Amino acid sequence: MAITTTMKLGREAAVRRRRTIDVLPALLLLPSVLLIGCVIAWPLLTGMEYSLHKGTLLRPGAFVGLDNYVALADLGEFWHALRFSIMFAVVNVVCCYLLGLGIALLMDMDVPFRAFFRVAFLLPWIIPSIVSVVSWRWLVADQNAPVNQLLSLVGTDPIYFLSSDTWAQVVVFAVKIWRSFPFMMVSLLAALQGIDRSLYEAAAIDGATRWQTFIYVTLPQLKGISIILCILMTIWTINDFETPWLITQGGPSNATENLILLAHRLTFARNQVGLGSAVSFVTFLILMALAVILLRQQGRDT
Structure with a gap:
């Protein structure tokens, strides 16, 4: 009886200690929560x-x-x-995934100068966005730009990249892909190196070809990380302001204007703050929906 009473008192003391200790994490997180509230929640509510x-x-x-x-x-x-x-978003995600996966597969092989190429392919991601985007704009700015000078060497008429709706969109897509694919490549390369090599050995014993091994072994192992990367890239692309703004400022004739640029133009150029804030909040809802899908996917993979 005395032993039972002692054990009960011990459990009650342990519960009291846990309750006392549980307050400490909340106190430690309080400054961060207040900071997040000031930096994120307050502007969000104000914009709403x-x-x-x-x-x-x-x-x-x-x-x-x-x-x-x-x-x-x-x-x-x-x-x-x-x-x-x-x-x-669709063009950037698809092209970045295909390009990143292709390069990741090459970097996962024993190719010469592999370490050098890994660093070289990271450069578009490392360079500050304003430097890379402005450099691309300089390459295609007008008829005397370096790209048009190269075209003139082969007898081709100059292309006015930033004056044509279609070509301006192509340039914006190309710059975004060039800046984004290294992240996809590095993430997929890490996932490739984490695949159990015994799966490839079993596929080889069964007589599978390289293509069959890629389809039935590699791609299923990359499914989870691929979904997460594509959702992340979609969020970043929809929320991208600097790429279209620094290249075309949404032109010509608003051909390269996304939701973020439209909200900026309505608010600061037309002085229609209510309408611009509405566009921003609609964009926020779209991004939140994508974020919820991302969190659910991460929950399934854990």
Whole structure:
């Protein structure tokens, strides 16, 4: 009886100690939570409030409820920016994945100067965005740009890359892919090196070809990380401001204007803060939906 009482008292003391200790992590996290609230939550709530008013940069304006969101449905610029954002994300994700996977497969093999190439392929990711994007703009800026000078050597007429809707989109896509594929390559290379080599040995014993091994062994092992990388890349691409802005500023004729640039133009060029905030909040909802999918996928993989 005495032993049972002692054990019960011991458990109660342990529970009390756990309850006392559990307060400490909350106290340690409190400064970070307050900082996040000031840096993230407060601007988010403020932007949401602006989207419910018809104001300018100088005056808050009257409360209009959801009128700004209803106005977006009739705004052709919004639908164009949404279509371009989706196309921008799809092209970038697909090209970066294929390019990154191809290079990762080569770097996983015993090729000469493998260490050098690994570093070289990381350069587009390491270089600051403003340096790389402005350099690309200089290469295709006008008829006297280096790319057009090379075209003239083979007898081709100059291409006005930044004056044509199609060519401007191609340039924006190319620069984004060039800047983004190293991340995909490094992540896929790490995943490739983590695959159990006994799977390849078993496939070789069964007489599988290289293509069959790639389809039935490599790709299934990369499925989880591939989904996560594609969702991450989609979020980053939709939220990309500097690439289209530094190259074309959304032109020509808004051909390369995504949702982020549209929100910027409505807010700071047209002084329509309510409408610009509505575009920003719609973009936020899209990104949040992608983030939820990402978190669920990570939960399945853990």
